[in-house]
Amino acid sequence: MPVTWLVFIVLALALAGFVAGRVRIDSAAGAGRPHSLPNYYGWNIAIKVMVPAFLVLICWLIVQPFVVNGAVTARLGDNAVPDGSTIGLVMSDVRRVAEGLDAAVSQGLMGADQASDLRTEFTNVRDRLAEAGVALGSNVTPQVLGAAQTWRALNANGMLLMSVAVTALALAGLVWGYVQTTPDFRARNTVENALRIMLLAAASLAILTTIGIVFSLIGNTIKFFSLYPASEFFGSFTWSPSFGGGSELGIWPLLWGTLYISVIALTVAVPIGLFAAVYLSEYAGPRMRAWAKPMLEVLAGIPTIVYGLFALLTVGPLLLSVFGRDGLGWMQAGTAVMTAGLVMGIMLIPFVSSLSDDIINAVPQSLRDGSYGLGATKSETIKQVILPAALPGIVGAILLAASRAIGETMIVVLGAGAAARLSLNPFDAMTTVTAKIVSQLTGDADFASPEALVAFALGMTLFVMTLGLNVFALYIVRKYREQYE
Amino acid sequence: MYDAPLRKTDVEAQTTKIAARDVQVYYGDTHAIKDVSVDLLDKTVTSFIGPSGCGKSTFLRCLNRMNDTIDICRVEGLISLDGQDIYEKRVDPVQLRAKVGMVFQKPNPFPKSIYDNVAYGPKIHGMARNKAELDEIVEKALRRGAIWDEVKDRLDAPGTGLSGGQQQRLCIARAVATEPEVLLMDEPCSALDPIATAQVEELIDELREQYSVVIVTHSMQQAARVSQKTAFFHLGNLVEYGETSQIFTNPTDPRTESYITGRIG
Numbered sequence A: 001m002p003v004t005w006l007v008f009i010v011l012a013l014a015l016a017g018f019v020a021g022r023v024r025i026d027s028a029a030g031a032g033r034p035h036s037l038p039n040y041y042g043w044n045i046a047i048k049v050m051v052p053a054f055l056v057l058i059c060w061l062i063v064q065p066f067v068v069n070g071a072v073t074a075r076l077g078d079n080a081v082p083d084g085s086t087i088g089l090v091m092s093d094v095r096r097v098a099e100g101l102d103a104a105v106s107q108g109l110m111g112a113d114q115a116s117d118l119r120t121e122f123t124n125v126r127d128r129l130a131e132a133g134v135a136l137g138s139n140v141t142p143q144v145l146g147a148a149q150t151w152r153a154l155n156a157n158g159m160l161l162m163s164v165a166v167t168a169l170a171l172a173g174l175v176w177g178y179v180q181t182t183p184d185f186r187a188r189n190t191v192e193n194a195l196r197i198m199l200l201a202a203a204s205l206a207i208l209t210t211i212g213i214v215f216s217l218i219g220n221t222i223k224f225f226s227l228y229p230a231s232e233f234f235g236s237f238t239w240s241p242s243f244g245g246g247s248e249l250g251i252w253p254l255l256w257g258t259l260y261i262s263v264i265a266l267t268v269a270v271p272i273g274l275f276a277a278v279y280l281s282e283y284a285g286p287r288m289r290a291w292a293k294p295m296l297e298v299l300a301g302i303p304t305i306v307y308g309l310f311a312l313l314t315v316g317p318l319l320l321s322v323f324g325r326d327g328l329g330w331m332q333a334g335t336a337v338m339t340a341g342l343v344m345g346i347m348l349i350p351f352v353s354s355l356s357d358d359i360i361n362a363v364p365q366s367l368r369d370g371s372y373g374l375g376a377t378k379s380e381t382i383k384q385v386i387l388p389a390a391l392p393g394i395v396g397a398i399l400l401a402a403s404r405a406i407g408e409t410m411i412v413v414l415g416a417g418a419a420a421r422l423s424l425n426p427f428d429a430m431t432t433v434t435a436k437i438v439s440q441l442t443g444d445a446d447f448a449s450p451e452a453l454v455a456f457a458l459g460m461t462l463f464v465m466t467l468g469l470n471v472f473a474l475y476i477v478r479k480y481r482e483q484y485e
Numbered sequence B: 001m002y003d004a005p006l007r008k009t010d011v012e013a014q015t016t017k018i019a020a021r022d023v024q025v026y027y028g029d030t031h032a033i034k035d036v037s038v039d040l041l042d043k044t045v046t047s048f049i050g051p052s053g054c055g056k057s058t059f060l061r062c063l064n065r066m067n068d069t070i071d072i073c074r075v076e077g078l079i080s081l082d083g084q085d086i087y088e089k090r091v092d093p094v095q096l097r098a099k100v101g102m103v104f105q106k107p108n109p110f111p112k113s114i115y116d117n118v119a120y121g122p123k124i125h126g127m128a129r130n131k132a133e134l135d136e137i138v139e140k141a142l143r144r145g146a147i148w149d150e151v152k153d154r155l156d157a158p159g160t161g162l163s164g165g166q167q168q169r170l171c172i173a174r175a176v177a178t179e180p181e182v183l184l185m186d187e188p189c190s191a192l193d194p195i196a197t198a199q200v201e202e203l204i205d206e207l208r209e210q211y212s213v214v215i216v217t218h219s220m221q222q223a224a225r226v227s228q229k230t231a232f233f234h235l236g237n238l239v240e241y242g243e244t245s246q247i248f249t250n251p252t253d254p255r256t257e258s259y260i261t262g263r264i265g
Helices: A002-031 A038-076 A087-106 A112-117 A125-131 A142-180 A187-227 A230-235 A252-283 A286-301 A304-323 A337-361 A365-373 A378-407 A410-415 A433-441 A450-480 B056-062 B093-099 B114-124 B131-144 B164-177 B194-207 B220-226 B244-249 B254-260
Strands: B016-027 B030-041 B045-049 B073-081 B100-103 B182-186 B212-216 B229-234 B237-243
Touching (some): A038 A087, A038 A142, A038 A187, A087 A112, A252 A337, A337 A378, A365 A378, A365 B100, A365 B164, A378 A433, A410 A433, A433 A450, B030 B056, B030 B212, B030 B229, B045 B056, B045 B220, B056 B182, B056 B212, B164 B182, B194 B212, B229 B254, B237 B244, B237 B254
Parallel strands (some): B030 B237, B045 B212, B045 B229, B100 B182, B182 B212
16 A cells, blocks of 8 residues: 555654754754754654645545546546446446456456556456456446546556655655754744644634535535425425325424423433432532442443333333323333433433533532521522522533434434324324434435435434524523633 | 721620630641630620631631531530530531621622622521511611622622622621621631722721621731730640730730741741
């Protein structure tokens, strides 16, 4: 793999630069004390070697396939595309043959010259490639083989050019940094600045990814709304997708299920989590706390699919035995809003308690002292001083828990059933937006049909909802935050 | 700071409010207070002075059992309020703290309105039967805290929005509102500027008419200005206790003299 070698070459150059910088500044020390410590001069060179070289390497690796693809497509021309096929299908054949040739060469079944001189007239390419473990769907046409050979040639040229460019850049960085290495040069400030830029780049990459996710959703959502009217999507109270066409895709039954399950989950999680947090931060002794807090947080580490199994195998049957046909007769099957809601509530307890605990601990001791000093009891102090002071943070924690509840999928899939319906009975099976996104995308549906694309519209709705909730949480926290010294 | 002339004190034969006998305080293995015995008088300002870490704040916090909230703290000996042992099992520390109020070093208003800050204690202790009575108690406390005129138009504003000096006077009003018999003040002016300090000191002098006030201070001028009795603590011992004028002009213990003349501390 030339790319791996290239990375090692750049790293080696960086190391050499680091050592060279140190040595040079050490030997120049006679001219007076250098501005910075020797390591900074080393780092200055190493950064100048690595950063531009790796940036170019990454960009090149991203851009090259597009360029090669474009060039080969242009060379193929329209006459290479058989009737009933598309240029995309032909190009995927080309890529497959090219990869097959690569595999054959690397396994030693074919010489490199042989691979580029192959002719369909003389060789059965399909059989030769099958020997190398690459199965092709049909016989290879001369155009496809030719295109594949062009593809390989272009790629090889690109790789060679890239290696030269990256190595040259790394060397240039080395020389540049080495020339700079004089006692007057402010290496410490330069390294500091470079570090700042790298951290900034990391932060903006995360933000850009979020924006990218939104745009990928927007594109498909628009495509969905061009196939299915938005007024139906937001106005209909029926969800009955049928892949034969003529489906009704109203979001309300799903939104209702989402909200119902989330409300039940929060009704369970908020009081229990909050009381647990108050106990842990105000009443528990240090030994109890050291033991109980990690135990509670273990709950947060359990994968949600395991909670789903718990709902399916334990909570559902338990509820059914009480509320089912043998009991009160309200419940038809183990999968119900109540089952999923209860289990989701249990999942959210550590979320609420851990965040609230931190927030309650941040309330200054002076407020507690002030309240005790006035003759208040512990619970009076908590109720009237500590919780009001911690309220904005607690509200923020609850809203964060709510966005998790809205986005939860596995527990719903296993615990709440798959029936989209509008019902007030918490013992009915219902489903949520997230669970339906999964089921719409994991079928055999044509990806261009509204039944599959609706998943993106649902995802977008969910994104907007949770975003709104998070913004609201931030607003509450900012507005009511007490400024402590 | 200006040096006020020592006040002509008029300590008559007054009743003892708080009596401490052979009090020992331990923080874990540290012996923080050693054999302290002292009689604090009613309707008198008593100041505790001494270098940092000498135990004066610790001893102050024993007087209303605030040290109960610290796990590793252990108190031995006898402390009585009006002849009643406050560390006896039957005594409810919560009731005790209503009788022995406390003002802290840093102003610590609750994140509530000015009105609710003052009404907090009276509400907890059920001192008002209706809103009108509560209003009256709050106004009286704020007047006694010498802050009524500054806040009467904005009782609904948050207490945390006041200036440092106003916050401390609010905290004093809050403590006064529960009608305590003793008021403990732990360096109440250390976070305040000279003007706010002067206001609080004036207030302390007025409070003396009704309460027994105990004040911990690092400022010897302040002790001289506001108190009639002074106790000097050093390394956990009560070195000397007497009339403020006597302590500052004619101390009997060489350690006291060294401290007030600035040689130790």
